[in-house]
Amino acid sequence: MVEKEDLGLSLSLSVPQNQHSLQLNLMPSLVPSTASSSLSGFTPQKPLWNVTFPSSDPNSDLFRAETRSFLRGIDVNRLPSTADCEEEAGASSPNSTISSISGKRSEREGINGEEHEMERASSRGISDEEDGDTSRKKLRLSKDQAAILEESFKEHNTLNPKQKSALAKQLGLRPRQVEVWFQNRRARTKLKQTEVDCEFLKRCCENLTDENRRLQKEVQELRALKLSPQFYMQMTPPTTLTMCPSCERVGVPSSTVDGRPHSHMGPAHHHRPTPISPWAPAAPITRGPTPFDVLRPRS
C-alpha cells in the first residue's frame, strides 16, 4: 500500500488478484501534467501517462473560471456588501451565494446555532424578488475559496463536523456548501481515477495483445521447424524426458539427479510427470516482456 502523500489524488486499482493492486498517486499541484504510479510489485520511475487536471489545463473550464474570477477580481461568494449589491446585482450574475436549501438538509441540519447564523448570513444578499424564489442559483466559488478548499482536501478528503464548520466559517460559506464541495471533489477524484485506471488497463490489454501475437508467431515458427525433415535428421534419438507440470523441472526416469533420487519420481511426489518433446529446451524459455514488464521502466 502506497502512502497517500499530500493527498493529491491517490488512485488505487484493484484487479481480480489481490496482489495486483494499482496505486496511482496524482498530485495535481505538485505534478501538473504527469502522474506517477506504482503497481505493487513494481514501481515505475517514470510516469506512465499524462494526467491533466482542470486547474492546470489552460483549456479547462476551471482554469477559465479561475482566470475569469481572477480577472474580474470578484469574489462571487463573498457576503455581499452594499457596494457589491450595487455593482453586480444582475439577475443572472454569479455573484450570489443564493441557493435553495435542500429539504433533506433542512431536516438534517436543524437550523440552529452557528450553522443557523451562517445560513442567515448567506441569505442576506438575496434581493426581494429572489427571496421568495425557491429555485436555486448557481454560484461559483472564488479562486481563493477554491484554493483553500483544495488545500484542505489535500490534507484530508473528508471532514468531520468540526472541520466543516471551521472551514465554512473561514470561507464564509454554509457548512452544507463545504460538505457538498468535498463530496463533489471526491467524485471528481474518483472520476479521474477511473479514467487513469481505464487508460492503464487499455495499455495492459494492448501489451497483452502484442505479446499474444508474438507468441503465436513463435509457435508457428516452431511448428514449421518441427515439420522440416532436416530437423529430424539432425535429431538425436529421443530420450524419454518428463517434466513436472507443477515445478516445470525436467526429470529423467529411473535415474538419479546428483546421485540422489529425484523427488519428482518418488512415490511421494503427487504430480504426474508430463512427457515433453525431445526438442523442448531444457533451459527455461525466455519469455517476452509481459505488460507489466513493458510498463516497467528499464534501468
Place this chain on the structure above:
DNA sequence: CAATCCCATTGTCTTACGTCA
C-alpha cells in the same frame, strides 16, 4: 434514528462555435 457518504441527476453558468445580417 441521525449523520454522513456515495451516486446519479439536475440546474446554472460560461465558453466556443456556427450562422446570419
Place this chain on the structure above:
DNA sequence: AATGACGTAAGACAATGGGAT
C-alpha cells in the same frame, strides 16, 4: 472580408435527492 448579434452545444460544477452504511 470583417464585424457584431444571436442561438446553441458542450463542459464544468454547485446543488439536490435517494439509497446505503
